[in-house]
Amino acid sequence: MAYTVLARKYRSWTFDELVGQEAVATTLKNAITSGRIAHGYLFCGTRGVGKTSAARIMARSLNCLASPGPTVSPCCECESCTSISEGQDVDVIEIDAASNTGVDNIRELRSNTVFRPARSRFKVYIIDEVHMLSTGAFNALLKTLEEPPGHVKFILATTDPQKVPATILSRVQRFDFRTISVDKIAAHFDAILKKEGIEADAAVTRRVARLANGSMRDGLSLLDQLLAMGSGRLTLEMIEDVLPTPHDEQLMRLIGQWADRDAAGALTSADTALAAGYTLERLTESLAEQVRMLMLLHICGDQTELIDVGGAVRQEMAALAKRFEPEAFVYMIAVLEELRRNVRFSALGRSLLDATMVRLASAVSYRSIQSLLEELGGAGGAPVANAAVPAGRPAAGAPQASVRSASAPVATRAASKPSGGSSEPAPRSTPAASVPAPAARRGAKPASQEDLRYARSEPVVREALDLFGGTLINVERVGQARADQPTGEADEDVSNGTDTEDKG
Ligand SMILES: [Zn+2]
Secondary structure, eight states, rough: OOOOOOOTTTOSSSSGTTTTTTHHHHHHHHHHHHTTSSSSSEEOTTTSSSHHHHHHHHHHHHHHHTTTSSSOOOOSHHHHHHHHHHHSSSSEEEETTTTSSSSSHHHHHHHHHHHHOSSSSEEEEOOOOOOOOHHHHHHHHHHHHHOOOTEEEEEEEEEEEGGGGGHHTSSSSEEEEEOOHHHHHHHHHHHHHHHHHHOBOHHHHHHHHHHHHTOOOHHHHHHHHHHHSSSSSSSSHHHHHHHHOOOOOHHHHHHHHHHHHHHHHHHHHHHHHHHTOHHHHHHHHHHHHHHHHHHHHHOTTTTTSSOOOOOOOOHHHHHHHHHHHHHHHHHHHHHHHHHHHHHHHTTTTTHHHHHHHHHHHHHEEOOOOOHHHHHHHHSSSSSSOOOOEEOOOOOTOEEEEEEEOOOSSSSOSSOOOOOOOOOOOSOOOOOOOOOOOOOHHHHOOOHHHHHHHHHHOOOHHHHHHHHHTTTEEEEEEEHHHTTSSSSEEOOOOOOOSSSSOOOO
């Protein structure tokens, strides 16, 4: 017996079976029972969330031969109901706009709309990926949508409603399909496995549901792949074999390396992941998802139900999340999204990925400007007094730089390892670029060119300037008192443009 893929075998037949789209189902059912059926609908949503299923259910509800009129409970057995499910009904015409984008296709459709349906009440046109139509085709479609014959209904579906012209949007009823929650997808899988008589480790359906990314169809095809692996129990190991996705642990190690500012480690971890068969895109997406979960843990608390992770993994993740400021998550996700978009179209995908690893590992231990200033400003004293000097490095008489940022940044890096690392041969003096107290600043003499050049050559100053796109506006010599301070880690504190002296 030929194997029927799960997505087809367990396709929803009625509105009540439509998983995860309760709001859409209720509204459409109400339209049918009240007899207020529009002549055009637009179903929007990402792939695999049930748009085509809903369109077919709608067609079945309109045309079920066992009912004297449109019904919310089609029989699912009559000729009309069953042939709609196969996409082969004479009166329910499915068009894939992705491969029929031309104006001629739509003109042909238009000329056919004048004919009455062969055996059902309505002629239903389901146009999938409607945003792919050419401008000419849209115009032709518009004419039909303006004055459709009473026996014609249009159901348009799209993953990209932004690309559907406003003239079309204004003539249809729009429904937005949500991505389906992990819970609902997992529960659906559990039910399917039960019907199929297949046992699975408890975590399997949830893991598959998570990998499905809100798409029932993607989840079901992954489940198909697992079932194809053979008889017996479904295990988590099987998922790894079928769809190599970076483990949580691998992702956590990589993100931890960013926090450690360990670029070499991050590059190695990325290489290991790619060698194991993960694609650039999947690695990037998985990292972004992991960062997102860390962000939710950080902001909503360790016990948040917004993420679906349990036990020991959750504890580890919460600990990692605490190593970052909220702004750092925003930054990391933005950088990863940029990477994801770029690797898709670039032949240099691997280079871009590696560059991103270095970028995130060298800039990610973020602290917000605010928290920095608070810490430095402490008891309201001069922030300079709190700046620490790195251990074993001379500080007396070294020029100290004030850095002005060109734009207000979201985050800065601080309290990290001195940049360059301890292996750097050349000894450095005070790398503390700090915000002098206004009082100190007023009495300060303008810096000599030599001091300015010296300050600009300081790695930490350069880094701070790069990070904020800032300009070096002055350098002040720090008195002997600075050298007597206890030594500590290098701090960078950078003005965010709040001081009033301005040289551009
Ligand atoms: Zn029927």
